[in-house]
Amino acid sequence: MDGIGPLSKKLFSAAKEVIPGGVNSPVRAFRNVGGEPFFVRRAKGSRIEDVDGKSYIDYIGSWGPNILGHAPTVVTNTIHEVAKSGVSFGIPNPFEVEMARTVCDWVPSVEKVRMCNSGTEATMSAIRLARGFTKRDLIVKFDGCYHGHSDSLLVAAGSGALTHGEPDSAGVPGDFARNTAVLPYNRPEALEELFAREGEKVAAVIVESYPANAGFVLPRPGYLELLARLSREHGALLIFDEVMTGFRLGKAGVQGIEGLSPDLSCFGKVIGGGLPVGAFGGRAEVMDQLAPDGPVYQAGTLSGNPLAMAAGLAQLRELARPSGYPRLEQLGAHFEQGLRTLLDAKGVPHRLNRVGSMFCLFFTEREIVNVDDVMKQDMEFFRKFFWGCLAKGIYLAPSPYETGFLSLAHTEADLDETLGVFDEVLGGI
Numbered sequence: 001m002d003g004i005g006p007l008s009k010k011l012f013s014a015a016k017e018v019i020p021g022g023v024n025s026p027v028r029a030f031r032n033v034g035g036e037p038f039f040v041r042r043a044k045g046s047r048i049e050d051v052d053g054k055s056y057i058d059y060i061g062s063w064g065p066n067i068l069g070h071a072p073t074v075v076t077n078t079i080h081e082v083a084k085s086g087v088s089f090g091i092p093n094p095f096e097v098e099m100a101r102t103v104c105d106w107v108p109s110v111e112k113v114r115m116c117n118s119g120t121e122a123t124m125s126a127i128r129l130a131r132g133f134t135k136r137d138l139i140v141k142f143d144g145c146y147h148g149h150s151d152s153l154l155v156a157a158g159s160g161a162l163t164h165g166e167p168d169s170a171g172v173p174g175d176f177a178r179n180t181a182v183l184p185y186n187r188p189e190a191l192e193e194l195f196a197r198e199g200e201k202v203a204a205v206i207v208e209s210y211p212a213n214a215g216f217v218l219p220r221p222g223y224l225e226l227l228a229r230l231s232r233e234h235g236a237l238l239i240f241d242e243v244m245t246g247f248r249l250g251k252a253g254v255q256g257i258e259g260l261s262p263d264l265s266c267f268g269k270v271i272g273g274g275l276p277v278g279a280f281g282g283r284a285e286v287m288d289q290l291a292p293d294g295p296v297y298q299a300g301t302l303s304g305n306p307l308a309m310a311a312g313l314a315q316l317r318e319l320a321r322p323s324g325y326p327r328l329e330q331l332g333a334h335f336e337q338g339l340r341t342l343l344d345a346k347g348v349p350h351r352l353n354r355v356g357s358m359f360c361l362f363f364t365e366r367e368i369v370n371v372d373d374v375m376k377q378d379m380e381f382f383r384k385f386f387w388g389c390l391a392k393g394i395y396l397a398p399s400p401y402e403t404g405f406l407s408l409a410h411t412e413a414d415l416d417e418t419l420g421v422f423d424e425v426l427g428g429i
């Protein structure tokens, strides 16, 4: 008994007839927890209501974008207002300038920024730009870091001594994958070895500054600095993929927290206020290589459209208030403290990583260094925990590899209610 209501079940069978796997993005299919998804009717604040009328406290927020909660009035009002004057022009509009100015003001390493329509587009374009700028082909990425689904980045670690990758999806040519080296995250020696061997070939190192797509993993002290130093010494660009962390962990994301200055940064999710937006930016010298000024081609019919820009700006303005990031940290700390107390009291083996409004609970005692450790947690325990919580109205990510998100719409009462449910569910496993 998975607790999914009859209307959701019916919709999912109808979906499977006409949509591959019944979903438009694989994680939504609930395969990692062995079940079927529910369908949403509406959502407001911290709560989601499914088509069968069951309500959940949501800890995903559309996988990151909804940092103000669902359907925040500042964003929905903006969308209504702006839409009256047109939703897309394909001609420059003033919101694009305001958005670019905001990003450059908030993120010191970004001198110029180009808008696009998804995180995938942002990383794909940043990679091409880095290759065009350095006139080199090799990209370095890290096992367990997700950068969207473009060919050069859907690459898994190769076997044995070879660091050059293998396709991580059917349809990705081996020749593409060979231009991407995949290293274990948080292992300085692997990085040093690769740069010693082929540092002169590396166009760019792309990293999820705090990896958040295979659990939520934090860099060991000095690791990101090493990455920055080796890239600089070998003339490779450092790309921070802050699609998840950007504008969520503070105005300047992880680079602001760590005091680092990547050559290029990628954004998405929060920057679009729930509309499809991505962005990449960085040093002017590099960004000026983009068309129409430079030889690196990149474009988008809907890029910078007024609706998406205005929605994103409305969200960012709200976050910039004193009631923005400090409040998210306050909520995060409250949740973390309650969760630690509960898990210790229950004697449940666990690790908990939390920064600001992002958290991930691992059912293992292992130190979480990288994705290898994430994969060794107790998956069966996670599944039971997930379904137990869902049945009692708490919606956690349907996969042990995902990060949880709090929003400004969550209250201490929501968090305490959630901890109460955790207590009951853990008691029953």
Ligand SMILES: *Cc1c(COP(=O)(O)O)cnc(C)c1O
Pocket (backbone or CB within 6 Å): 117, 118, 119, 120, 121, 123, 146, 147, 148, 149, 208, 213, 241, 242, 243, 244, 268, 269, 278
């Ligand atoms: C979500 C995500 C992406 C891909 O963004 P889409 O908008 O889904 O294409 C890329 N990088 C990171 C770090 C992400 O979390």
